[in-house]
Amino acid sequence: MMLEPSIDALQEKINSKYILVTLAARRARQMSETNKVLIENPKSYKYVGMALEEVQADKLFVNKGKK
Known part of the structure; x- marks a missing residue:
């Protein structure tokens, strides 16, 4: 799989x-x-999978703030 x-x-x-x-x-x-x-027609039906698909689609990213 x-x-x-x-x-x-x-x-x-x-x-x-x-x-x-x-x-x-x-x-x-x-x-x-x-x-x-944030994405249309996600392949995953679980929220974590959808979140990872958002990362792949550049819809979800890390904001690197000041230290």
């Missing part, structure tokens, strides 16, 4: 697995509360 999008493709967008997982989990929680998805 192949997972889409692949972890390799996602790490080209966000190079830290920890940040990627945290971002997807937060976005999944937000989607479960609002039922708003």
Whole structure:
């Protein structure tokens, strides 16, 4: 079974697995509360999968603020 999008493709967008997982989990929680998805016709029916698809589509990204 192949997972889409692949972890390799996602790490080209966000190079830290920890940040990627945290971002997807937060976005999944937000989607479960609002039922708003940033992409049309997601392949996944689970919120985490949809969040990862949003990362792949450049709709969801990490804002690197000041330290």
